Amino acid sequence: MAEMEVADKGGKKGPGVKKSKKLSTRVDLTPMVDLGFLLITFFMMTTTLNKPKTMEINMPYKDDEEVIEDETKIKESTALTILLSKKHRVYYYEGMATDPENTPEVHVTTFKPEKGIRDVIIDKKNKVEDLKRRGALNEKDKTTILIKPDTNSTYDDLVSMLDEMAINDIRVYAIVDITDVDREFISETENANPGN
Amino acid sequence: MPKKSTNVDMTAMCDVAFLLLTFFMLATQFKPDEPVTVTTPNSISEVPLPDADIMLITVDPDGRIFFSIDNQNVRNDLITKLDEQKGLNLTAEEKNNFIIGASVGVPFSQLKSYLAASVDEKAKLDKSAPGIPTDTVVTSEKNELALWIKEARYSNPKLRITIKADAKASYPDIKEVISTLEGWKIFKFSLITGLKAVPPGTAAYEESMGGMKSE
Numbered sequence: 001m002a003e004m005e006v007a008d009k010g011g012k013k014g015p016g017v018k019k020s021k022k023l024s025t026r027v028d029l030t031p032m033v034d035l036g037f038l039l040i041t042f043f044m045m046t047t048t049l050n051k052p053k054t055m056e057i058n059m060p061y062k063d064d065e066e067v068i069e070d071e072t073k074i075k076e077s078t079a080l081t082i083l084l085s086k087k088h089r090v091y092y093y094e095g096m097a098t099d100p101e102n103t104p105e106v107h108v109t110t111f112k113p114e115k116g117i118r119d120v121i122i123d124k125k126n127k128v129e130d131l132k133r134r135g136a137l138n139e140k141d142k143t144t145i146l147i148k149p150d151t152n153s154t155y156d157d158l159v160s161m162l163d164e165m166a167i168n169d170i171r172v173y174a175i176v177d178i179t180d181v182d183r184e185f186i187s188e189t190e191n192a193n194p195g196n
Numbered sequence: 197m198p199k200k201s202t203n204v205d206m207t208a209m210c211d212v213a214f215l216l217l218t219f220f221m222l223a224t225q226f227k228p229d230e231p232v233t234v235t236t237p238n239s240i241s242e243v244p245l246p247d248a249d250i251m252l253i254t255v256d257p258d259g260r261i262f263f264s265i266d267n268q269n270v271r272n273d274l275i276t277k278l279d280e281q282k283g284l285n286l287t288a289e290e291k292n293n294f295i296i297g298a299s300v301g302v303p304f305s306q307l308k309s310y311l312a313a314s315v316d317e318k319a320k321l322d323k324s325a326p327g328i329p330t331d332t333v334v335t336s337e338k339n340e341l342a343l344w345i346k347e348a349r350y351s352n353p354k355l356r357i358t359i360k361a362d363a364k365a366s367y368p369d370i371k372e373v374i375s376t377l378e379g380w381k382i383f384k385f386s387l388i389t390g391l392k393a394v395p396p397g398t399a400a401y402e403e404s405m406g407g408m409k410s411e
Binding site for chain 1: 390
């Protein structure tokens with residue numbers, strides 16, 4: 001209890017001493033509780049209990065002096081190229097379009113959870129697994145995704161795409177500069193689907 | 197019927213209130229004041245941001261770049277070195293303002309006047325600050341971010357580089373930051389993201405479920 005019992009053993013209580021009025025020691029704690037809760041509210045609001053998360057990213061080693069011809073090592077059949085463009089649109093095609101004679105079929109999709117780019121990646125993964133089983137690809141070959149963000153794409157697109165890599169367990173992927181050929185693919189696809 | 201007192205004993209409630217208060221006071225870590233508000237995109241990554249040795253490069257929706265490191269000793273080192281190199285003629289007070297301050301987003305030419313400004317003026321300056329100039333080429337004279345990164349890494353080689361960019365920031369702006377990092381042969385860095393749930397039916401979902409079962 002908050003009140004304190006004041007010891008009342010005073011020897012002063014003589015007949016001549018005026019008996020002092022015993023004041024109650026009971027303190028009203030309501031304002032103190034108010035203040036306590038006010039401070040609690042303040043600390044709860046300002047505190048950052050959930051720390052921000054980070055996504056680790058490893059860029060491929062790059063050196064201007066020594067040119068590593070890495071892209072040729074990737075087999076066309078394992079590759080999927082994804083172009084990030086404006087309005088969060090995603091264009092994709094099989095392979096890497098290294099053969100100018102044989103232009104790939106470019107499709108357009110978005111990041112929507114169903115029938116979006118995720119399904120495309122899963123499809124591609126299954127295809128590569130299939131080719132492995134049939135012996136067309138080595139055991140070491142892995143689905144490789146080339147991410148080519150266009151200049152009008154946002155950081156959100158890039159992170160969503162990198163996140164898709166984590167979601168679908170794609171181990172081999174690279175962020176590559178977009179080429180003029182890829183830009184042409186985008187505008188061609190745009191013209192073919194004017195409705196979008 | 198005897199009239200009962202409506203007085204409630206507040207002691208217990210007071211105890212609880214102060215217990216909670218103590219908890220929050222001890223557990224709290226104040227949000228560092230940021231010159232700009234940045235809404236990060238979300239990812240499924242659950243790696244928490246480390247507590248110490250962080251270099252934070254903030255990119256706001258307009259592509260302005262702000263730079264910050266966490267340790268005050270390192271900040272002291274950094275500003276002293278930059279002062280010498282760039283001939284900024286900073287006073288001790290201006291240096292101290294940098295040491296205790298938050299992210300900086302002005303070119304070296306404006307750094308002195310920025311650091312001399314009062315807290316209120318700084319808030320205004322942050323709104324109009326042009327951001328730290330960058331370029332895709334690390335050796336370029338224009339690439340001041342490159343110098344910041346280089347000197348900060350000399351001051352604290354253990355620095356972990358994190359990029360906190362707004363979801364709406366355009367890719368070329370991010371690309372400049374990444375190219376600068378690549379120019380210094382930094383190929384491993386972290387992107388700060390919010391947390392989102394792993395979508396069911398995917399490889400990552402199965403992995404997280406599998407991990408739970410084996411425990």
